[in-house]
Amino acid sequence: MRRTSIAALVAAAFLAPSLLLPAAQAAPTTVALGRASLESVNYAGRFVRHQDYLGRMDPVTSSSDSRLRSDATFTVVPGLASSSCYSFQAVNGMFLRHRDYRVRLETNDGSATFRADATFCAETGSVSGSTTFASYNFPARKLRHKNNELWIDPAEDTALFQADSSFYLRAPWVAKSTANPVVPGLFADPHLTHAGGRYYLYPTTDGYAGWSGTAYTAWSSADLKSWTFHGNILDLGPGVSWADNSAWAPAVVAKNGRYYLYFSGGAASGDTAKQIGVAVSDSPAGPFTDALGRPLVAAGAYTGQAIDPMVFTDTDGTSYLYWGQGALRVVPLNADMTSFDAARVRAITPSGYNEAPFMFRRNGTYYLMWSENDTRSEDYRVAYATSSSPMGPFTNRGVILSKNLGLGIKGPGHHSVVRSPTSDTWYIAYHRFAVPAGNGTNREVAIDRLTFSSDGAIAVVVPTP
Template structure:
């Protein structure tokens, strides 16, 4: 029977609390992600804002200061504790959370407690088009203004309480001026692919202490700008018998009329070992099911950590599995895509290699790319080598993506590359410290152009804000 993570234990606690919830019947509401402002239903013209890190309800007008408008703008993101709920991130990178039932603004510590305190589940509000925000870990309490201060109060079945705890999501008072992450919220280790003319993005869900996220989501786009969230595609809790958490660095490939998701996983029992698994689906957006019921590559079978899988398929149809932290390994996959001959595993660790192998082919040249340094380091970066085959030998060419401190960009790395189907146009998806208050466990995903020089070398990739 699958084990459960601490986050799931919180969910079970929530379920138990919900059984005693005295609130009237209310249906779940879906919120648009991205920048929004929240206007009070009972006090039109007053908006949720933060002042000295405390949540308030204050008037905001077109004539207000830029600071007031910014303080009344939040980005609605994937719930830190649950993908079916939401969190609210301020422009300074901090999150609305409740502590001692007072709503305030704090940095995400990544703990289960913080994630729960900063997650709100949306239900229908008191008037059409409005929402009420129930606490994830105290579902009998809702975000409510009291004397213009924001609190988490026990639900009361009165018109006044329902109005005071209902909000309209409006256009943001301070629209963002930079490109920012391509999907709102905390994500990392993105794998990008194109299937049948549509782009798909598969990232690690970030914001967890020790990177203990338990699930993967999928996003898709036709233009690399506007992305559709397809929800959870694989959850280690119910879907993988041998792993609970450490849902890291997925990679998806189409083959045999199906889609194969390669992933890292670990147990939430104090065992720090990580294994590689493979799951399969008939759709690029899942759901995926564990193909083997056991790891594809077990921890300790080869030097380094068994994480960060990547699959490259050559022009002759042969697919190769790459993986490794500390040491880089490659092996041809069998035609079933879920097995290989251990005798054919080769170690191909280049100088400076840390993790995140990625391989592509262009004009007969093979490019082996990787990340250097530690993902918690602002000097995390991408380097590459070239070679005559998927197995090398490899000639290191240097670093192609690194930090830009003048723009607040730190730790850009763990990337993947996709080619536009009908041209020699290439894009690179990667993560970086979330701007402006991110770190090695609060990261965001973005996409930039990748170009080649006339001699086939990769031009320096310019990370954009």
């Protein structure tokens, strides 16, 4: 691991710490998502770490004990308060946040205060290749080390402060050793599909108290391993007139040369009932625009909660909309993909169904899948049924994905399924409690193989770490 000393570049700052530099606004920049360690610019070999839940700077080397190297390793994830900024998640699942301007490590409680305190916006650092991080909710303050402690302090135009607040993002002291989660950060309800030679992943942004997130994001990959983050593709607040809260469970389908995003949304105040909308884009990476200016499925129009839309297109070109919590419904969509005949809506709720329907077809058999129990429960799980028609009737086939406490995996569910475009290879994407410190609002996305027996039955999925 390369450790570059830059003492010569900042020597003047230490000889004359009050030396004023020309006042300048630091330029925004981007940093790579994923595991990293943060090295001090002006104290080569010292790294951001947590000790007794407080952030500080300490020397770390390859011979340091495993606990110290782990404490100096973080996953850079999209910011909890803004996907255009960043948050730092420790190996133990907790996040760096500031409280009373002191930086410490705490468990995400999903509150707006915590998410803002744990979000930092990247700017160009004082030395080439370095980065400084401004507080999201106190933008005039920057993350800096002072007497080997981490604080957010008001920015100063001194060489010393700018060096203290600049960091190199280095290779992590503890590398990620598991295939899952596939994307860094807190996400749930993943919809995985294939378009234009790439896989696209559309999840719910997680980590909000009451699941009150407002924006949808997109990720893409050529191999289901290395992922590109495309940022927000639809923000309910400015982008949807009838919803500004509870951006849940997106699903995207290609049709008519365009891409249609089906989503759940509610209002942050007043009537909290959820409704289903549809947005459209010319690109699978967005941005998407609300297609109707009103819900596609209004709250109260049918029993059950109007959430978790999913669209399946059959081989004859007919597209079907499935949705609902507590009760499952299906209806053929009209050719415009933004309307349907209400007289054709059919209730098809299977035994054990709670939410998150998904439909696919293989070898002439239609597979209806869903999640059982509550997403806050470690017993959240996936079951399925089969039919010779996308609208049923269906024969229940049982549970194929559930918890594995031996691996620390709890609550695996709300899934989607995709087939490789070049073979009969299938994958299942789902969320689970984040390992090791997750819960029903701190979840992460996993992908595993989906396999079939000779008679077409889905084999039980063994969730992988």
